[in-house]
Amino acid sequence: MQTRYRWNRLFAALLVIGAGILFLLDNFHVINISLGEMIADFWPLILVYFGLICLVQSLRGVLDGRGIHFGELLFGLLLLFLGANFLAMNLEYPHISWLDIWKFWPLFLIYLGIQLLLSPRTKKRDSSHSGRRKAGQWYRHEQGDGYEYNLFGEINVGKVPFSLENKHYWVGFGSIELNLTQAIIPDGETVLQASGIFGSINVYLPSQLPTRVNALCQLGSIEILGVEDGGIVKHTSFQTPDFEEADQRLVLDLSMVCGELRVVRV
Template sequence: MDRRPPVQVFLGAVIVAIGVIALLIQLDVITLSLGDLIADWWPLIVIGVGLAALVTVPRAWLGPTVIIAVGVFFLLQTLDILDVNLWEILWPVAIILVGLSLITSFGTRSGEDDTINSTVFWWGSQRKTRSRQFKGGSLTAIMGGIEVDLREADIVDRAEIAIFALWGGVEVKVPPTWRVRVSGLPLLGGWDDKTSLPIQDGAPELIVHVTAIMGGAEIKS
């Protein structure tokens, strides 16, 4: 039996709950203004998306955390708890994100790194490793792109990569001898697995967890 990922089940349940509430309002079973309800609580959808992304790719935590923070900010505004102009704080937040991106993406770049961690915001990054004991990493692309070359690397048994793409893209090149399994959460985005199954049994395995929000990831050999 093909079991759905827990995150997908959760989001589906939330959508069904919203539909049930709307139906009960239309049938006059409950007295609520659907417009007021949506106007006050719509940021919960943003927070839910961020939480779902965080559960899917916890290692690539920066992107989901930004989404959750934005959702909380909007919720505090719609509930009249916070009275701050979004545009007044947008540019300082953008500067902070750019700084975090620099710190994360310009770390160690040795060609023998066992892990690759990269975060880009508004630009691109190219990473490559020849490690014979590659263990995985996390890749976050927000309005930017990341290219990772693993064709000269090797895995001992299994490795895992977490990918978060928001209005951005990630490309991972792997050796044809690796077995690749991709899963995750696509929200107006997705991923493309262009790898082929290795001929030999017991091939090393790369597990890729993807959250793609209006963005995408491509894994190819």
């Protein structure tokens, strides 16, 4: 999370510095710029920015041993392509027409087929996983920390009592709901990661569970235990006073490209 936050600050800082230099040169009549024309021509850089953020996040998995996060990788490449193509169109450089782009829609089917081939068959699961997989949801459990994802739809955890363990949840377009009020909390530190592209993440905590939360939303809103924030590239960290000394601790690492993040106590 901290690596991603540093990248966000770097891109934002470069954007602000570049804008300041341009306006300074305009004030001294070195160049002549129009704010309206700049926004009209260069707005696709926003897509390029979010595409780079998705690429950095997807490649983080190589460093922590989870492998490349293909969902965010492909989404990042798509944003980069669209942003670059829109920018070339606005600046009257060679670009690809929308009619030609539409011819590539079968690549989505190829991607889905590859995902089905690479995902191992779901084995019979114990009762702690009952009721958590819906029709159309793909599930993969790796050695060590678990990984559960759904490209389109919902991930719901906590309808029945279950043993809490380190896990990463990911949704492409949809929602993640983690109800930990019935969870059996192990001793030590448990890390839950939840991330997505478009949608919402809702976490319901037991009233006395020591918790540390890192939350990042590129575009949308964040609510952590009653404290709300929203807008573009919002990052929030929170830690309960008794976290460091507690025998049972929970770490939440939450991120969403566009949508809503909520952590509440029940």
